[in-house]
Amino acid sequence: MTDLACQVLGIVKSFGPNKVLREVNLDLPAGKVTVLMGANGAGKSTLVNILCGVHAADTGSMTLFGKSFWPDSPADAFQSGVVTVHQSINNGVIPDLDVASNLMIDRLAEKTTGFFIKSEKLRQEALEVAATMDLDVDVKACIRDLGLADRQMIAIARAMTRNPKLLILDEPTSSLSANEAQRLFRLLETLKDQGVAILYISHRMSDIRSVADRIVAMRDGKISGLFEDALLDYEGAVTAMLGQKMSQSDFLLNPKGEPILKISNAKLNSSSTPFDLTFYKNEIVAIAGLLGSGKTALASAIFGLNTLLDGFMTLHGEKYKPMNPWDAIEAGVFMCPKDRAANAIISEFDIKNNLALPFLHHHSWLSFIKRQSITNNAKKTISELGVVCQSELDPVTTLSGGNQQKVMVGRWLSVASDVLLLDEPFQGVDIKARRDIGDHIRSSSKDRATIVFVAELDEALEIADRVVVLHEGDNVGDFENTVENLSQIVSRYSGQTETYNQTNPRT
Amino acid sequence: MSIDNQSSLRNFAIRYGFLLLLVGLILYFSFAAEGFASPRSAVFIFQSVSITGVLALGVTATLVVDGFDLSIGSVATSALMLSAYVMVVLEMSAFTAIVACLIMGAIVGFVNGVLIVKARVPDLLATLGMMFLLIGLQRIPTEGRSISTGMRLPNGDTAEGVYSHSFLWLGRHRLDFFLENLIPIPVIIFILVGVLIWIFLELTRHGRLMYAIGSNETATALAGANVSKYKILAYVISGVMASVGGILLSARLGRGDIASGNNLLLDSVAAALIGFAVLGAAKPNAFGTAIGALFVGVLLQGLTMMNAPYYTQDFVKGSVLVIALIFTFALSSKGRKTGH
Numbered sequence: 139m140t141d142l143a144c145q146v147l148g149i150v151k152s153f154g155p156n157k158v159l160r161e162v163n164l165d166l167p168a169g170k171v172t173v174l175m176g177a178n179g180a181g182k183s184t185l186v187n188i189l190c191g192v193h194a195a196d197t198g199s200m201t202l203f204g205k206s207f208w209p210d211s212p213a214d215a216f217q218s219g220v221v222t223v224h225q226s227i228n229n230g231v232i233p234d235l236d237v238a239s240n241l242m243i244d245r246l247a248e249k250t251t252g253f254f255i256k257s258e259k260l261r262q263e264a265l266e267v268a269a270t271m272d273l274d275v276d277v278k279a280c281i282r283d284l285g286l287a288d289r290q291m292i293a294i295a296r297a298m299t300r301n302p303k304l305l306i307l308d309e310p311t312s313s314l315s316a317n318e319a320q321r322l323f324r325l326l327e328t329l330k331d332q333g334v335a336i337l338y339i340s341h342r343m344s345d346i347r348s349v350a351d352r353i354v355a356m357r358d359g360k361i362s363g364l365f366e367d368a369l370l371d372y373e374g375a376v377t378a379m380l381g382q383k384m385s386q387s388d389f390l391l392n393p394k395g396e397p398i399l400k401i402s403n404a405k406l407n408s409s410s411t412p413f414d415l416t417f418y419k420n421e422i423v424a425i426a427g428l429l430g431s432g433k434t435a436l437a438s439a440i441f442g443l444n445t446l447l448d449g450f451m452t453l454h455g456e457k458y459k460p461m462n463p464w465d466a467i468e469a470g471v472f473m474c475p476k477d478r479a480a481n482a483i484i485s486e487f488d489i490k491n492n493l494a495l496p497f498l499h500h501h502s503w504l505s506f507i508k509r510q511s512i513t514n515n516a517k518k519t520i521s522e523l524g525v526v527c528q529s530e531l532d533p534v535t536t537l538s539g540g541n542q543q544k545v546m547v548g549r550w551l552s553v554a555s556d557v558l559l560l561d562e563p564f565q566g567v568d569i570k571a572r573r574d575i576g577d578h579i580r581s582s583s584k585d586r587a588t589i590v591f592v593a594e595l596d597e598a599l600e601i602a603d604r605v606v607v608l609h610e611g612d613n614v615g616d617f618e619n620t621v622e623n624l625s626q627i628v629s630r631y632s633g634q635t636e637t638y639n640q641t642n643p644r645t
Numbered sequence: 646m647s648i649d650n651q652s653s654l655r656n657f658a659i660r661y662g663f664l665l666l667l668v669g670l671i672l673y674f675s676f677a678a679e680g681f682a683s684p685r686s687a688v689f690i691f692q693s694v695s696i697t698g699v700l701a702l703g704v705t706a707t708l709v710v711d712g713f714d715l716s717i718g719s720v721a722t723s724a725l726m727l728s729a730y731v732m733v734v735l736e737m738s739a740f741t742a743i744v745a746c747l748i749m750g751a752i753v754g755f756v757n758g759v760l761i762v763k764a765r766v767p768d769l770l771a772t773l774g775m776m777f778l779l780i781g782l783q784r785i786p787t788e789g790r791s792i793s794t795g796m797r798l799p800n801g802d803t804a805e806g807v808y809s810h811s812f813l814w815l816g817r818h819r820l821d822f823f824l825e826n827l828i829p830i831p832v833i834i835f836i837l838v839g840v841l842i843w844i845f846l847e848l849t850r851h852g853r854l855m856y857a858i859g860s861n862e863t864a865t866a867l868a869g870a871n872v873s874k875y876k877i878l879a880y881v882i883s884g885v886m887a888s889v890g891g892i893l894l895s896a897r898l899g900r901g902d903i904a905s906g907n908n909l910l911l912d913s914v915a916a917a918l919i920g921f922a923v924l925g926a927a928k929p930n931a932f933g934t935a936i937g938a939l940f941v942g943v944l945l946q947g948l949t950m951m952n953a954p955y956y957t958q959d960f961v962k963g964s965v966l967v968i969a970l971i972f973t974f975a976l977s978s979k980g981r982k983t984g985h
């Protein structure tokens with residue numbers, strides 16, 4: 139009864155020397171929701187971009203309802219009935235126009251539309267679209283006055299006006315509340331009945347459980363698992379997405395020292411359950427959780443970028459409430475932020491000045507910078523971390539991703555800290571650099587508490603003494619990183635647990 | 646190998662091209678224009694760019710934090726009018742006039758900074774608004790007239806005050822240096838300001854952090870720097886330098902001339918932007934700004950001595966700016982990235 143809507147055969151795509159997709163084969167049946175799972179860098183977005191005409195594949199073929207399909211532009215893909223809602227909402231809506239214009243923007247762009255806008259007609263049509271979508275907003279309202287969730291729903295509604303045959307949704311619930319997500323899921327049910335094939339990309343287990351008819355897991359540019367039994371094997375899917383070998387690195391757990399940072403009664407988002415966490419000297423704790431798990435909120439609170447919704451922190455037994463990063467740094471709490479290009483690198487500086495940036499006051503006398511001191515600091519870090527470069531005078535942008543990350547981590551290791559936070563320290567880093575950084579973090583961890591925030595579980599297992607699993611703001615697991623605990627950690631991470639109740643029952 | 650040669654030649658051109666062009670110009674004018682190669686002519690060049698140069702050094706500080714200050718010209722003319730008002734109408738001392746101007750510059754800079762940092766008004770718009778506001782404000786006390794001794798005040802009285810000699814000394818005195826009455830005070834002040842801004846930006850951690858803010862504000866904030874404070878500081882520096890320029894202009898003119906200083910904004914912004922090209926810096930820097938100002942001065946002086954008509958001056962300045970911008974953005978790879 140299920141026709142094949144879209145078939146992808148042997149797609150290969152490289153960017154320069156990087157092979158991003160290696161022979162991907164994927165069937166998308168009409169009237170079914172296929173969930174695509176994959177870690178960062180697995181090739182999900184590249185695959186989506188090929189389907190929606192942003193990139194062209196190097197080799198391979200695609201068919202849409204039996205006919206050959208090879209879009210050369212996003213517009214071409216729309217024409218064929220492949221409609222994509224991208225993760226970044228603001229690409230889907232135009233903030234300065236009202237809802238009606240946004241919903242009908244594709245109509246406005248058509249050449250057959252007249253020169254003048256017929257506002258009344260436009261609104262009428264927009265209302266009809268909104269009604270089919272179960273969308274309750276004033277069509278005269280301006281998009282920028284609406285919340286993220288409404289914008290997301292409008293971006294999706296806009297996609298609906300194009301009568302899609304294949305609808306691709308990239309992390310559509312990342313900014314929706316549970317309630318709004320339910321609305322979206324109901325809509326997906328309607329679309330399925332109409333025979334639309336849906337490719338749904340998500341990290342969220344609760345979503346996946348609500349919508350998935352089939353699960354496809356991707357890893358390293360290949361399909362690593364396909365699950366389409368009546369009873370879906372979610373844990374199997376997570377394992378396929380993370381890779382088969384889920385094992386710890388061969389290190390001995392560090393003995394715990396005295397407690398340094400205590401977080402009590404912490405509430406990360408409005409619907410989460412408060413929890414306590416204590417971090418000890420000489421211990422490396424990995425906070426593992428997917429997008430929306432609350433790990434960013436936790437890291438930000440400890441580094442003074444925002445405050446906890448509820449709860450308090452103590453550092454060495456004294457009350458700790460940083461109002462900004464400087465307070466945190468003064469108190470000995472450092473953070474190496476995630477996404478180094480946006481949050482860490484000073485691209486116009488060389489290596490030595492990038493390394494010294496937070497501690498210029500250590501390298502200056504009466505505010506005058508001591509060049510020698512900065513150079514010595516840089517030479518020391520470069521040799522300790524094995525940064526591959528000509529000299530400390532190289533512009534930081536000439537380094538490879540892994541070496542840039544070494545510089546960013548080295549920046550915060552050059553001065554002793556009491557608590558060191560590392561947010562996604564292995565983001566966009568090759569395996570060699572990842573080992574070097576991990577080893578150095580472990581070997582230098584003696585006099586501080588180290589907290590590593592990661593989305594990928596294997597990274598957590600590779601570096602940590604203890605793994606804390608966060609899920610939508612709740613602390614769902616706190617385990618020593620030992621072989622005995624491995625299966626527990628994996629199942630908590632994939633959300634397969636009876637100790638807490640999901641808030642998203644299947645409708 | 647030829648690629649190597651090519652790229653090293655390009656690097657050389659980016660780094661020294663503009664300075665070589667300056668040296669070439671000086672040599673050319675020395676031969677072509679009689680009297681160009683003399684101490685008096687050199688001093689004249691410095692003098693002609695001293696006020697613009699001081700303003701340009703101030704605006705460099707805002708460019709460093711990736712901002713912009715369009716209000717510098719009007720701050721300078723406001724300082725011109727304020728100093729005249731304090732001395733001529735209020736009959737107060739030169740010292741009071743100078744302090745009043747510097748405070749006014751600092752306040753305007755602070756308000757600019759707060760508008761940009763706290764009220765989140767884009768830098769160009771905030772300082773454009775401030776420029777407009779000041780142009781209007783400086784006309785209100787005298788009902789739009791210039792200020793000079795003996796003028797009729799709005800209340801019917803006559804202004805009795807005079808510019809004090811010590812104030813005029815700032816704009817008109819010349820120090821002996823090998824030759825009698827050679828170096829004017831404004832040139833000394835220009836050089837002094839240049840050295841101070843250079844030291845601040847290049848040698849202190851505050852300057853280093855300001856450059857970091859200009860390159861990646863978020864990263865600098867996450868490194869613990871108080872970004873708001875440094876951005877406001879940059880606008881205060883710019884405002885104070887503009888008021889210093891206004892004081893020098895006032896001391897040179899000896900009256901509060903309402904029509905003076907129209908070109909200050911464009912000239913000084915041009916000098917700071919030309920400075921990007923000096924030594925291939927591809928970023929705002931104090932040394933480059935000073936050289937940029939002198940470059941324009943040399944060119945105008947040389948052309949004037951070769952009898953080029955005065956109305957071609959703006960065209961010449963514009964051409965230099967465009968060429969310098971090509972040096973910065975098209976030739977250097979650094980510029981290519983920031984150019985988009």
